Amino acid sequence: MLFQDVHQAHPACGDCPIRHRAVCARCETDELRELDRIKYYRSFEAGQTVVWSGDHMEFVASVVTGVATLTRALEDGRTQMVGLLLPSDFVGRPGRDRAPFNVIATTDLLMCCFRRKPFEEMMARTPHIAQRLLEMTLSELDAAREWMLLLGRKTAREKIASLLAIMARRDAALGLSAPSGRIVFDLPLTREAMSDYLGLTLETVSRQITALRRDGLIELQGKRHVIVPDYDRLVEVAGDDSDGGFFG
Amino acid sequence: MLFQDVHQAHPACGDCPIRHRAVCARCETDELRELDRIKYYRSFEAGQTVVWSGDHMEFVASVVTGVATLTRALEDGRTQMVGLLLPSDFVGRPGRDRAPFNVIATTDLLMCCFRRKPFEEMMARTPHIAQRLLEMTLSELDAAREWMLLLGRKTAREKIASLLAIMARRDAALGLSAPSGRIVFDLPLTREAMSDYLGLTLETVSRQITALRRDGLIELQGKRHVIVPDYDRLVEVAGDDSDGGFFG
DNA sequence: CAGACACCTTGACATGAATCAAAGAGATCC
DNA sequence: GGATCTCTTTGATTCATGTCAAGGTGTCTG
Incomplete structure (x- = not known):
């Protein structure tokens, strides 16, 4: 998600950028229909907080338009950005219910959300979604490590x-x-x-x-x-x- | 893998620390037997390089004993550690064949390896392994982000x-x-x-x-x-x- | 248009960490 | 038991970046 390449995704998967780009790389229609059923949209204004670190986060989501940042902060206010969410990037973690960072909209932002429970259930039934998320998470991890080199050296x-x-x-x-x-x-x-x-x-x-x-x-x-x-x-x-x- | 807690795993899953701690949280015996079939051990001396960044990495592995570090470096030699592998930690990425960092043994090291192809095949057949890896990778990602805060601020x-x-x-x-x-x-x-x-x-x-x-x-x-x-x-x-x- | 505001630039100075250099402490080896 | 090697500590100095302060630029609003 961090700097995820928008164009890696299959280009011919329908109108909602979420459906194929972030979640369902294989674009099977039954699964898309099911994802459609559990998805909903939320929009935020520039500057608005999407989730605060430590809050319950009852959804996973994908950015449709706009930019959001992931930040962590020390008690005295020193702040470090730990990720940047651009259109098609995914945020959230099946299996955890608290956000480990702040998510803040830096421009007007439209997100496609999936309530966590149904999404997790779907993931359990649809193995390739877990594999797709694993792949994406590994890419993010690589990006985070590249960033550690930048920050440290x-x-x-x-x-x-x-x-x-x-x-x-x-x-x-x-x-x-x-x-x-x-x-x-x-x-x-x-x-x-x-x-x-x-x-x-x-x-x-x-x-x-x-x-x-x-x-x-x-x-x-x-x-x-x-x-x-x-x-x-x-x-x-x-x-x-x-x-x-x-x-x- | 980064600071993964050894004791989160189910404690009663047999003698090989790998089988349950790193890969198979649910400990189903058929799968353990299959993992046993495709696993092999490799040992390294302190200071030895396990994998060099950019090399083909034809296995995924789990640390049995010893400590290894993951590092990235700039061309002029400046080096940043991006992860620490302790017993039970997992390293490798299904679906990618090149290591994105150096893995170096800092003490004598015993690793339990799985050749990548069979492991991937098994993962495709055994959904909860992908879910377990996803969970672990998300933990690592959180740790990496925590580290970004440390490095930056x-x-x-x-x-x-x-x-x-x-x-x-x-x-x-x-x-x-x-x-x-x-x-x-x-x-x-x-x-x-x-x-x-x-x-x-x-x-x-x-x-x-x-x-x-x-x-x-x-x-x-x-x-x-x-x-x-x-x-x-x-x-x-x-x-x-x-x-x-x-x-x- | 004036005023307010958010964002950005520049300057002067302070300081935390890097660099360069030397020497101490423990191992290991013959 | 001394030589050698690696790892570590300490000191003197430099330098990159932070801090504090002032002013500039563009945009929005009444």
């Missing part, structure tokens, strides 16, 4: 370059082009959200973005519109030894 | 206290006592391994351990034998808002 400059490269890559993928050469996209995060993601302060984020611009690695129009003239050069600054890991 | 002192608290907690759990009051245990990691885990240098680790000792939060006999006189006070220094998260 990269410099501020490398961190920013990494984040921009991921965003660029993701948007290139949405446009179905290979990520190389010139890429243009909009940042879906504030500087503060970026700092929470990268384990930095927002001032440092701002300064490093300025530095990357000064060095010609990116161009900015306004605060959020980013132009990456040379994707490969950016990846080089990011210092990744395996950029591919992020998309599982 | 905690001070060196808090990081060390967190690691010691986890070790203390784990060893208290092995002795079947509740983690509180006085706990005594041996560190299974060198200062360098600890630094790789915590995103610090080994000098900083050494200094902070000295500082915690000076402040009476821990006592040391030799380099590795640790006495925690007051577990709760240590947890307080660690700054965790949810210590429970680590054991899923």
Whole structure:
């Protein structure tokens, strides 16, 4: 789910992005019908809290449109983002009833929810759903570990370059082009959200973005519109030894 | 696998710790027999590499005895530990054939392996194994996220206290006592391994351990034998808002 | 249009952790 | 029993990033 590639999913599975992208990779119609029966939609406004860490979470869900963040915080307020939910990403855990992190909508957000109990029952009857979830969870785990390397060992400059490269890559993928050469996209995060993601302060984020611009690695129009003239050069600054890991 | 609690498993499932602890929570004998048929043991000496990142990994496995680490590294050698494998922990991913990290034995190590293909086939036939793996993977994901909070937002002192608290907690759990009051245990990691885990240098680790000792939060006999006189006070220094998260 | 607000940038300074360097403590080996 | 090796501690210094503070930019609202 963390940076899950929207386009890995089967492209011909109907209108609801949820049905095939997040849950049911094989698209068998009986199961889709059953999923349809137990699903419902919820929408949230930008800034609204979806679930608070420690709360009961009586559903699992999939993002239809918008962006949400998963965060954990220390008592004194220091906050770390631990995941980013983009359209088609899945959140929730069959078998656990308390959320281990805060889920917050950063833009207007539409989620497709399944009440946990019926979903679990369906999972028990439909083995390939558990396998699909396992696969997705393993991808997330890989992404989390890649992120641990970033948080523990990269410099501020490398961190920013990494984040921009991921965003660029993701948007290139949405446009179905290979990520190389010139890429243009909009940042879906504030500087503060970026700092929470990268384990930095927002001032440092701002300064490093300025530095990357000064060095010609990116161009900015306004605060959020980013132009990456040379994707490969950016990846080089990011210092990744395996950029591919992020998309599982 | 990361900090998986050995004692969560059903205690009465036979002699091979693998059979029930890591893979088969329900202990049905037919399945255990089948797992027995496809399993084999491999042992490694301390320091030996089990798998190198990017290599083909043709098995999934479970730790019987010893300790192994999962690490990722940048090209210039900066290294981040992304997981710790202790007895009963599971490693490997059905459905992927390349390891996304290095697995290195830090002590002499005995692993119980299952060739990937037969294991996958068995998983397809035995739904609750996929569910069990999903459960374990979700626990690991929670642990990884907890670790992201540590790496991104905690001070060196808090990081060390967190690691010691986890070790203390784990060893208290092995002795079947509740983690509180006085706990005594041996560190299974060198200062360098600890630094790789915590995103610090080994000098900083050494200094902070000295500082915690000076402040009476821990006592040391030799380099590795640790006495925690007051577990709760240590947890307080660690700054965790949810210590429970680590054991899923 | 003015005012308010959220978001972002920049500057000056402080500080926690890294780096570089040296030496101590325990093992192991002949 | 001394030599050697690995692991660890400690000290001096540097540097990257955090902290505190001020001001800029764009958007929305009345």
